[in-house]
Amino acid sequence: MDQGALLEVEARLGPEDSRSHRSFPFELPPGARELELELAFEPAMLEDEALAARIAFEAGRRFGIGPEEASRRAREGLRNLLTLSLDGPGPSFRGCAHRQGPRVLAILSAAAASPGFLPGPLTAGAWRATVSVHCVASPRCSFRLRARAR
Amino acid sequence: MRGAGEGLRWAACELHAHSIHSDGRLQVAELARYAAGRGLDLIALSDHNTVSGLAEAAALGGQYGSEILSAMELTTFYGHILALGVQDYVEWRGLGREGAGGAVAEIRSRGGLAGIAHPFRPGNPFCTGCFWEFEGFESGEADYLELWSEPDPHLAPCNARAFEQWISLLDRGFRVAATSGTDYHGPGREGLCATTFLGCEPGPGALGAAALAALRRGRVAVSLGARPSLALGRRGEGRSYGPGEELPPGPGRLEARAVLLPWRGAASRLPELRAELARFLWRGGSTEAGLAPDPEAGGALAAQVELPPSVEGYLRVEFRGSVRGEAALIGFTNPVYLGPA
Ligand SMILES: [Zn+2]
Ligand SMILES: [Zn+2]
Numbered sequence: 063m064d065q066g067a068l069l070e071v072e073a074r075l076g077p078e079d080s081r082s083h084r085s086f087p088f089e090l091p092p093g094a095r096e097l098e099l100e101l102a103f104e105p106a107m108l109e110d111e112a113l114a115a116r117i118a119f120e121a122g123r124r125f126g127i128g129p130e131e132a133s134r135r136a137r138e139g140l141r142n143l144l145t146l147s148l149d150g151p152g153p154s155f156r157g158c159a160h161r162q163g164p165r166v167l168a169i170l171s172a173a174a175a176s177p178g179f180l181p182g183p184l185t186a187g188a189w190r191a192t193v194s195v196h197c198v199a200s201p202r203c204s205f206r207l208r209a210r211a212r
Numbered sequence: 213m214r215g216a217g218e219g220l221r222w223a224a225c226e227l228h229a230h231s232i233h234s235d236g237r238l239q240v241a242e243l244a245r246y247a248a249g250r251g252l253d254l255i256a257l258s259d260h261n262t263v264s265g266l267a268e269a270a271a272l273g274g275q276y277g278s279e280i281l282s283a284m285e286l287t288t289f290y291g292h293i294l295a296l297g298v299q300d301y302v303e304w305r306g307l308g309r310e311g312a313g314g315a316v317a318e319i320r321s322r323g324g325l326a327g328i329a330h331p332f333r334p335g336n337p338f339c340t341g342c343f344w345e346f347e348g349f350e351s352g353e354a355d356y357l358e359l360w361s362e363p364d365p366h367l368a369p370c371n372a373r374a375f376e377q378w379i380s381l382l383d384r385g386f387r388v389a390a391t392s393g394t395d396y397h398g399p400g401r402e403g404l405c406a407t408t409f410l411g412c413e414p415g416p417g418a419l420g421a422a423a424l425a426a427l428r429r430g431r432v433a434v435s436l437g438a439r440p441s442l443a444l445g446r447r448g449e450g451r452s453y454g455p456g457e458e459l460p461p462g463p464g465r466l467e468a469r470a471v472l473l474p475w476r477g478a479a480s481r482l483p484e485l486r487a488e489l490a491r492f493l494w495r496g497g498s499t500e501a502g503l504a505p506d507p508e509a510g511g512a513l514a515a516q517v518e519l520p521p522s523v524e525g526y527l528r529v530e531f532r533g534s535v536r537g538e539a540a541l542i543g544f545t546n547p548v549y550l551g552p553a
Contacts, residue, residue, distance in 0.1 A: 160260035
């Protein structure tokens, strides 16, 4: 890990990991002025169109939507959704990025924070980053999570 | 017939909206301006699983003409729970399929109200966790159900399903409120947005607190256009009762009056909407009457009916007409309840 790096993990997920959390503790040293987290995953969505159509059809039956509507939704794309949340010592909730897209960058300091996150003291001690796997639609999805202090 | 809801201030509300703090496209201040543009008194900032927009919302106060109600949408794996009125983060990450009851209790212990958002919107992999799949929890135990979700809510089959569920809960004796929520994420979606009207006690306090109290008591009406009202009383008795109130037993014949009242946010929708009749519904029965201009209130449409003695459980009203030429439900009130729960 490079200088200032607090955490660096990679993991592989599949559809069976949908609706689960991966939690990663890390230690923040005293004196940090800024904490940066980055979550990146790929692929962003299920790219196999035939498989997407099949999955959408099956899901559509469960939710009471017809085949036409299901195939329209499949064409829009079935996206993977992984969200990142952060807890400081206490534990105290320090925010969450819940939005579409395969990359999240969160920067926190005493006075400011990226949207979704709460500014405040960067207390030294046990922190925890959590990846919430809302949905993996693709057969495989890998993510990389990094935390660093400045 | 006068009396029902008299003295209440009916606040026009949007109870479900997102900002850039989750997956919305507007800044918090832009959201407040948007709400003012719709003529709303109040908009709930209910970002997914975070409360980081609430400090800015509080600092804004009502400076754009609309107040922001603090909230969070617990965007769980098994359903989306709206926590209205909470100031701080509500933990959801430990919730399993049986966890809704605990989350609802936690929200209430913080002084908030727990609503089930868009209960039948298709879930994974279309909209993650959107479909209500919690087990061991009766929906009627929530504080409210979001019956009408997204723009043009009268057209969505999943909203019709939520409506049916609400009626079945009412028929079984639950007193659970029903609202709308646009689930606003920013500009770009066409369609009429419904408004939830909450009957707030007048007073010097913040509107948000009065709105929460109104929703808790079921003083609620929902509409695509004009504001629905309902008054239920007995002939020869002095007062009448509105949504959320309870009519005590008595000998007099039941009379009900339904009115659609103009409000500032409805003017732009007039060309799209036509109100024709009011349908009065109770457990196991209904009757209807055509709407006509109300001689007592300029611009309002009213219908009055006498009700049979067989009315039981509750009385609510649906306003029917058309939207862009297609027959539609255009608004509804929450029930007036009859007799003890
Ligand atoms: Zn939702
Ligand atoms: Zn939402």
